[in-house]
Amino acid sequence: MSSPETDDDGVATDEQSSREIEVPIRLYKTVTVFSTLFAITGVILGFVLLDTATNRATADLDEVNVVVAIAGLASILGGAGVYAFATRFQAPGMGNAKNDDDQDIDNG
Numbered sequence: 001m002s003s004p005e006t007d008d009d010g011v012a013t014d015e016q017s018s019r020e021i022e023v024p025i026r027l028y029k030t031v032t033v034f035s036t037l038f039a040i041t042g043v044i045l046g047f048v049l050l051d052t053a054t055n056r057a058t059a060d061l062d063e064v065n066v067v068v069a070i071a072g073l074a075s076i077l078g079g080a081g082v083y084a085f086a087t088r089f090q091a092p093g094m095g096n097a098k099n100d101d102d103q104d105i106d107n108g
Contacts, residue, residue: 021089028091035086042079046072 023031049072051057053065 019088022092022094023089025091028089031086031089035082039079039083039086042075042082046074046076046079048072049075 049068051072053059053068053072055063
């Protein structure tokens with residue numbers, strides 16, 4: 001199994017990049033909408049659970065509901081994971097702007 005080709009900075013080239021998954025535009029839109037919805041819901045639910053577990057951050061350490069707090073943290077991490085995984089998808093023709101060689105380097 002060969003490793004992906006990299007440029008001078010160690011970044012995988014477009015042809016061999018294992019981080020990006022090209023999908024049809026309709027699937028891309030669906031993945032983007034639902035993954036964002038699930039990620040936001042997971043993070044908000046996680047903070048609500050943490051708030052409940054700590055009684056609005058006023059509970060003493062021995063009064064904290066550990067199971068609910070762990071569920072809240074897991075929900076936040078799950079939402080972040082869904083969002084991070086969904087960013088791997090791209091539609092045909094999309095690319096990373098920093099990999100475009102035709103852009104002018106001059107800022108002014």
